[in-house]
Amino acid sequence: MDHSQQDRTSAGADRAGGQQFRALSGLGVAASVLIVLTLVYDVLLTVSDWRVYLAVEHFLAGTATEEEIQAADDFSGFFTTWKGLAVFVVGGLAFLTWLWRARINAESLGGPGSQRRARGWTVGAWITPVANLWIPYRIVTDIWKASAPGRSAPGPLLAVWWGAWVVGGMVGRSYTYLVMKDSLTEDDLRRAVYLATVSTAFDVLAGVLVLYTVSRISGWQTQRRAEVHR
Template sequence: MAPDGALRPIRGAARCAIAALALAGVAWAARAVWHIRLAGAGRPASGLPDQGNGVHRPLTALEDAYHSVSSAGDAVTVICAVAFLLWLDRARDNARVLSGTKPRYGYPWLFLGWIVPVMNLWVPRGMVADVHGSVFPDRKLPFVVNCWWGLWLAGLAGGVGLIYADSTDEVIARAYSGVLPLLAADLMIVAAAATAALMVRTLTTAQRQRMDEAARPTS
């Protein structure tokens, strides 16, 4: 958090967040490709990887490759989450300085808002909307904010989000039994990443314009 009255540089944080979101979109698209490949290959005659009662058969080459893709995607998603939160932290601090009002949600919610059940259905969007609304109270919230949140919730409902709710072997089983819901959720998250990048750019541009106005000497 910045000291009271101090504006924080935000352009670099926004660029990092946009790059990380683009990379996350690519990672989720790669998962979708492997889901299609698994569905096309069909369940092996030896059954599912997790055969119950703690018994796991050796993975096929395709399943083993999916484990690697999934692990890489998880790492990219963590990096994306960190980059996005760093941007949001700076944007919130600048909004507080520019508006002279405290954020609607305290600092702990920057992290807890994503993981506390029920609260995670609206707190993250509320924090982003607060960044815009506190600085531009007379402007309508950009449509891209609601678009991003709607896509994120749609993907979350499909069993994805920061990480899958299921284990990797359970996701493989889902791909074998019915891949379409899985692909729909993948598509929602890829679209959410793209709209999140656009949202970061839109809000950062608006905030920087307001920062430039505040920095101009008054006559």
């Protein structure tokens, strides 16, 4: 193969569908930082729910102090609906931006046939009812296989990530439905903090695994691009 053919091959490996192959390091770091912030907010929100619940329990038992009730109220006041939504949306957009670029790069590394879904599903699958229960998982799995050395499968790691994400989301929706009631009884508050705790535990597990996934795929794609240009 002469130098002109090598240049054409390198250029072809650096492009997918007319879009340039790009390293994911910067996007991966940005997405990871925002995912961590989302998880921290989620954990602190659950801590706030517990403080409110315990303050109510102590008040009903006649053992609550004015300072305890005020502290619980002040702490919970930080966690407004719009703040939670903003944190989730910003973190989600950062992850989807990274995923979109990783998906394009995966076509260059594994070829178009390595991706079972069209590019539009990379974003659309997350907001499409029913399809959002499994298609995003398959998209990330395809990207992993195209990026990994030897195109190795992720094993159970991505399955655990996706299972934790789906279960956490379902429990979280039950929590939201409960706390949106016009009035809450003591039993409602107890169920709410239990649901919040379970949802947060699954969210943290899913978050840790997706952070690992972002790191691995970003590293593999950056390394393989460097190898092409040696």
